[in-house]
Amino acid sequence: MQIATPSAYQSLGFRTIISVLVALFGLSACGGSDSSSSDYSYAYVQFYNASPNGANVEMREVDGDSFGSAQFGDTTSMFSMEEGELELEFIRTDSDDQEVYIDAVTIDLTEGHKTLVVMSGDFASPTFTTYEYERESMEDHFRLFALSVTADESSYDFYMSESGDPFEAANFLGTVNPADMSELAFWDADDDSDYFDEGEYTVYLTEPGSDTVVFESQTLDFIYETEYVMTLRDVSGAIQEGLVVDTILNSSTVTALTDVEADSQYRIYNSTNIDAELQVSFGGNTDEEDVSFTLAADELSSFTAIRYGDYRVTVNDPTSSATSLNNKLVTLNQGESKAILIYNTDSQLGAVTFVESGLPQAYDKTVNFINLVSDFEDVDFYLVRNDETIDTAEYDLQNLEFGESASEVLPSDYYEVIAVYEDDNEEQILLDRTALFGFTEEENYIVTLEPADTATGYEINVLY
Template identity: 80%
Template sequence: MQLISQPSLCVTWLRAIAVGLIVLVGLSACGGSDGSSSDYTYAYIQFYNASPNGANVEMREVDGDSFGSAQFGDTTSMYSMESGEIELEFIRTDSDDQEVFIEELEVDLREGYKTIVVMSGDFNAPTFTVYSFERETLEDHFRLFALSVAVDDTSYDFYMSESGDPFEAANFLGTITTGEMVELSYWDTDDDSDDFDEGEYTIYLTAPGGDEVIFESQTIDFIYETEYLMTLRNVSGAIQEGLVVDTILNSSTVTALTDVEADSQYRIYNSTNIDTPLQVTFGGNTDEEDVSFTLAAGQLSDFSAIRYGDYRVTVTDPTGTVTALNNKLITLNQGESKAILIYATNDKLGAATFVESGLPQAYDKTVNFINLVDDFDDVDFYLVRNDETIDTAEYDVQNLEFAENTTEVLPSDYYEVIAVYEDDNEEQILLDRTALFGFTEEENYIVTVEPADTPTGYEINVLY
């Protein structure tokens, strides 16, 4: 099937202008009376960050307003603008709160058209590409665009089926190549419209010309009467391999679709101070054999890849000093990385779990903080740089209850980590503090405060 083959949807302009590392590409559709079926009277703009080793990037008008920022795999909101040329600049903020210039480009906004600026490739020398298509007034239908931003320039054949139909019943819609956005054509048009019917569908990807499925999406419910852009990108963060399909609409919310057969991974940390290594058994999924191993006090296991599913974790103390943790349910979804932290409280073993970030950790660090001290209702963490105090620290985490976790995004830098609690007189009591620690590696960091044989009775551990 040819791309953009519908008689009422034709390509009227396709422009590619290389300006250094900037490429401008336009794609629009025409049809109806006066060459347009659009009732949209503004120009529209949105930014999508597809650089897998990059930072949070802000798009703004030169000497003008900000259009918001986006991390990898996210977009800004869509903004309504007057038509005409606009000068844009893209910046990130470094660890000294200084703006770092990335790129500047001029974009021609057209009435009735949506423009999407895409940053892709290596963040050290990113490519900015501008795509544009005419918006249409739709009823009970949607339009579908596809784009690959994979860094290895791999092409994919794009198939789509109605929900419940297998790959053998899917329809080939075209080959998606890196850097080229295409509009896909519906295979079952009717008298009302040439566009896709609203409803539930499944997406399949294969190698060009191949029939082996390398990506199968979950069921997607296309419920909005608008244009959808589906971008094929690499996985980043705690899991390094795989493919994700981002679904972009007209807001800052992006739905990331993972392969239904994608593996998961986990790692386990023993936060107890029990002298004898704990015995850990991870299993319970009928498709996987149980795995058993030991973890000494303060030991963090390596990541273990495993098929997605529902598992159980049992942790025992061979000496019988504390009561075992039996059959803790651990659910691992496709493409998900989970941390499991074992603790002891009231002579019983327990576990806290959380999903680790899928964002790149090159510039901004998504750090998980967790309180493993059951003596206090609330614990505060402060991230203090060498020119700051607790009172002036820009980054902090407040009021973590026992076994509660949260995340904070930190610029790559050196921080002293300080954990405190407030007593009944609202006086801060120090639990522990670290020396200046460099959150500077491309790692997923976990910061804990836990009981220990120290002068205060507690210590902070930074895990990665």
């Protein structure tokens, strides 16, 4: 749950400030017995971004307040408003910090009802659809809605079971269709309510009419006495195939459920200057055979799909100039992509890992930066456009220690990457700089600082 900061309040009108607070505290609102009429005295609006090749999108009132922004698979906070007509516009910001108009939508807000505005489809011409339902006060129960927002407009049969029960014991709740948000009915209603009992459940999806499971969720604990919206969407970012089920509540936090059988993937980079090719062994999971291959200096392997699990990586230098890396543990979770970077420090091979972004890379680039230089306590990276200097650069990452990685979301543009450190006199020392580089492709970029045979003894590499 996110609460607006004082600086955020300064950009919101008084009506909207009160709206944010009411919406947040309404997340787990509870009353007496379940009722068919709403106890809520405001109208509510929230935006969900389901365009898998899009950008960060802001929703705001035409000639009025901003309601925040959402990346793919995320929502804004829920805002409480007075009922009536509301004109909304949607924009993104390009690499020149100019606003790009996407579309406008007029909605009619009703007291006691929540309106969810969903952007889906190809971002070049996205579809905006509004869904409305009445909010209710509940005790020990929750309501459940479902919607398909996949790019191919697929429908799925939706099953649900109590935690621990297999698919054979799951209950068919209906077919979830694109552009048609439906409320699902509980199979075991009690005398107090027709709605779902709070507790832990598992979601299963099949193709319509089939009994072959194409998606099985992790166990999800429904702990709030409110309405849940589950959206079936595509995977994006480093992994391009698969299905995710987003769980939307009344805050900007979305729980993304991945298939428990979804594959993961990895790629490995050899940042060393060792002349011979390093011998890499990747394995150790009882469900997968070990994989062996070689990597030359500055070589980045392709992505390799593999079953999720706990693996070990062993790296040997055939020249014996560096001590081997043995049994480095690498955990790959379902639907996760990891980068593994091999380095050589004091003639000892090592490796660092990080998870690569699952966000679309069409407009905004999630770039991972990593410091593979152990000579300094920390290093600073600057992303300098052609009309900027280090002092005026809008994007930078500060104080990366050896082996530490961090990410920055950059607008698609050309940047000079500069790495520096500060000496004891707080003077900046240049370690390396690149020419203007275009972070313009739909790629997951990695920027490394490494030891090298250069004038400074270090170099920046941009990998993708």
